[in-house]
Amino acid sequence: MALIVQKYGGSSVGTTEKIRAIANKIKGYRDRGDDVVVVVSAMGGETDRLQGLADEIGSPLPREMDMLLSTGEQVTIALLTMGLSAAGVDACSFTGWQVPIRTDDAHGKARIDSIDAEHLKTELGRGRVVVVAGFQGVNEANDITTLGRGGSDTTAVALAASLKADECQIFTDVDGVYTTDPRVVPGARRLEKITFEEMLEMASLGSKVLQIRAVEFAGKYGVPLRVLSTFDDGPGTLISLEEDVEEPIISGIAFTKDEAQLTVLGVPDRPGIAYSLLGPIGEANIEVDMILQNVSGDPSSDYSATDFTFTVHRRDFDRAKGLLEQAASELGAREVAGNTSIAKVSLVGVGMRSHANVAARMFKTLSEENINIRMISTTEIKISIVIEAKYLELAVRALHETFDLDAEPEKVDSELTPLSEQD
């Protein structure tokens, strides 16, 4: 008998029929003797609908936004619990504050501080399935908070950690984590397993199959995490704490259109420039992602100018541009340019550590497709590039092919294949 925490996302609870089907699926686990805690998201599209209502009214007070957005999950926990009851399964629902899931008071992006799981354990002890609302908690002032979009994944992982569950299972509309979004590349392949490190990169670089914080949390507390299909049986993908001796060079390709690029042209090249430009952006709490500054042309001349480019989330673009224009005019820069039609494509793989020429293969592929690279950034397990948004799908498909991601993984085995001989 195992203790399992299962999370069903918005795409899995979109209709009452689907909710009924999930109730029957959970019954199967109960019949096998497992203890089950279920976390559900709002019905697909509901959180966006609620957000839209708030946009129509205006004045989105953070406390009230969380009061509003948290209602979506309250609907699904009640419906699923009724569905379980109809299927003959004893169950009981809890909102975040009823558990309670204690968070800080950062409305809209609250972090979980602690979970008092005693109440849930009592219900489990009575043989009940416990159904918990995802995405929400309560702060010290007893106000409802939400954990940020996709936050139900984090609720599930945090509950699994707190209850010391045997596994946290994230059920969704795909049957695991793929080499890239299977909706974009039909030949994408399901991964049997992926390391936490890689999954964290994939999530933070745009693969929305798991929320970043959920992966961080699972890694930190050693929660065994698996992504599975709600609608089909199968092993899914295990997010594994251990790296294999042989890891594929590239595990996956992540991408996002959520960023925008800002460039300050003709900035006097002298110490303190980066700080003068990015200081006000940081103070305004705008996160900066990729940064590029070219080396000034002629070191012998008294005055040389440089271009300074960086990316921000698209929603912060207008605000960042305004701040940058002010800073740039104070510095005597020539111009501030912006581009919101960009996309970021990233290759991710721990096997890259021992492989020198991944970047060259990536750039060659893009050049063959005539795709211009605007920015590049690398870490030891990822390479990201910024390109024009209209080439996104072409780039992802071409790279998927170059790195043979639809085939069984290419292994790094330095004993058999010396680095120098790899192409």
Ligand SMILES: Nc1ncnc2c1ncn2[C@@H]1O[C@H](COP(=O)(O)OP(=O)(O)O)[C@@H](O)[C@H]1O
């Ligand atoms: N590498 C990937 N592997 C699997 N799915 C991915 C990947 N990248 C993006 N996705 C997308 O993530 C979706 C699942 O996430 P999401 O829609 O948030 O599900 P849920 O509603 O269950 O929370 C899939 O339908 C798929 O299009």
Ligand SMILES: N[C@@H](CC(=O)OP(=O)(O)O)C(=O)O
């Ligand atoms: N309903 C919330 C929380 C969530 O996690 O949803 P989903 O599991 O559908 O990504 C949202 O839309 O962000």
